[in-house]
Amino acid sequence: MFNRSSLISENSSLVYEYVHPLIRLKKPAFSHNVEIEKTPNGFSAKSIPSNHSPPSVIMVILDAVSNLQAQRALPRTLDYLKSLGLYTFQSHAIVGDGTFENIVPMLFGKAAADLLVPNLNDSRYEFLATEIEIDPNTKKSKTIKKIVHYPGPFDNYSFIVKNFSRLNYTTFFSEEWRESAFYNLKNGFRQTPTDFYLRPYWLALYETLSYNKYAGNSNPKPCYLDELLHRLSLNWLKQFLEVHHKTPDHRTFGIMKINEMSHDYLERLFWIDKDLETFFQDLFQQNLLDNTILIFCGDHGHRQHQLRLTRVGSFEVKLPFYSMILPQSFKEKFPQATENLRKNQHIEEFQNANSTNTNGSLRNNFTHLFTVLFEVLPSNAIFESNILYNEPANTIKLHSDILRINLYGRTSECIKDKYQLRSFCYCMSNYRQNKNSPWTNGFNRYGISMRHIGKRRIRN
Structure with a gap:
């Protein structure tokens, strides 16, 4: 819900304009004598003689932020949250290439391909x-x-929000990008999926005279009037929590996704560190996150950036930032789950405890894992993949997806429906127009050579 106000002078010049978000209670108070339990068909609520109510869940997702990038760009924010007991999962890994491939398993419990x-x-x-x-x-x-x-729509799939809605939680979903949002890029929903669905708000804002028009994502001036777009997202969330979390009578579940300040430019995330620190300080000091599980994370790291051509680039894309804060009531009620989360922060790999090796067989059980970068013509596209080389059998096997790690022009229009090919195909007409693109001769420009190709050994 929002209200758009405009004041135009007699000579047709803009005097005042603003899109005001409107937030009000939409659901009755949450019963305190309720406990949530998992069932074969999802979740259900049962009555219990207690004054304890289930926690709210708030997710703040920063698009394209790796664990390393969060450590570099958000030191103030992370220091503050760590003082409150933040759990940071150092080895949280992606399951696919891009937002859709990683958001769908988290929110739908399915592989992205199942929805396409x-x-x-x-x-x-x-x-x-x-x-x-x-x-x-x-x-x-x-x-x-x-x-x-x-493909689409996704209304009939098991969207996690539905589980919370059935239990009288107030829900919201926001993503400020217009052209490449989850809503429209994959033909998301026909019906409003949450109680507060901010897509209409953002579309109205982008159509105002006060917004700096830009045909695409990552606006060079990502502002509405004198406010950066991420502040509008954070201000809305704070207002929402002030309405719903002033008392323990309203449980909420929501997803706030911020794209503009992190997706395409590494440096922009540094700009918002102080804003995020202040935002979280205000929420905790005003007790707006009492009995709330806060998930603060990225969806993946930078996928197509010059940083991807360095040794550390592979870690950037594959290890996204993921952290959470648990309320004290949760820790007291579920001490074993809390302890498991604490341990899982630093788990790096699993080994087969049932395997047996002798000194004589150990050599033959090793496989070489190569990370390979390769450039193709005429687009000068650079790709990355992992291959397994089994030395005893003298065989090579692809061990991961093939990832595009640079931008090299417009995707071919004729294969928009072939999702598995979109990262690889390149429009020849675009090549003829942009022979002198910034990414031409990418390997030579950034000094990439065979010495940058890493190799490590793993056990079968």
């Missing part, structure tokens, strides 16, 4: 696509038009 099923029954998900086919012999091209069925 073409919708053949709804004409709203039919799009006309144009493909260019080139004869390999004559090199002549012809245009082919076809109907493509896109």
Whole structure:
């Protein structure tokens, strides 16, 4: 909910304009005599003779922030949260390439591919696509038009928010980007998935005269009037908590995703360290996060940045930032779970305890794991992957996804429906227009050579 106010003078100049978010209680008070328990079909509530109510859950997600980047850019924020008992998971790893591939398992409990099923029954998900086919012999091209069925919507999937909504939690979901948000990039939802759904608010804000228009993400001037966009997100969340957490009568579950200040520029995250520190200080000092599980995390690290061409670049993308703070009531009620979380902060690898090795067989049980960077033409795209080399068998096996680690122009329009190819295909017309792109001759420009390709040994 929001209210858009504008004042225009007689000569049509803008005098005043602002989009005001409106927040009010939407659900009745939460019963304190309730305990949540897991069932085969999800979660349910049962009555108990107690004044203890289940905790709220608030997630603040910073797009494209690795664990290393958080340590570098947010020292003040992390120092403050650590003084309150922050758990930071040093080896939390991605399960796919990009936001969608990592958010879906966390919020839906499924692999991202399970949601990318073409919708053949709804004409709203039919799009006309144009493909260019080139004869390999004559090199002549012809245009082919076809109907493509896109996946979506996700309303009928097991979105975790639904579990909390059924238990009378007030829910919210916000992501400030317009063009590449979870909502529209993958044709997210037909019905409003949460009680407070901020997509209309952000769209209204972007259409005002006070917003610096920019065709794309990562606006060079990411401001609305004199406020950076991340402050609007944080201010909204603070207002929401002031309404719902002033008393213990309203439980909440919400996801606040911040893109603009972290996705494309490493340096922008440094700008907001003080803002985040102040934001969390205000919430805790005003007791707005009492009986609340706070999850503060990234979805993945930087995927397509010059940093990816360094030795540490692989760790940047594969080890996202992930941390949480537990309320004291949770620690007292679930001491074993709390202890497990404490230990899990530093777990780096699992080894097969049942395997047996002798000095004679140890040599043959080792496999070489190579991290390989390679450049392709004519796009000068740079990719990274891991391969396993089994020395006794003299075989090579792909051990991970092939990741694109640089930007090299516009993705080919003719394969928009082929999600598995979008990171690799490159439009030749774009290449002809941008032969002198900043990423041309990427390996030479950044001094990448075979010495940068790492190798380590792992056990089978």
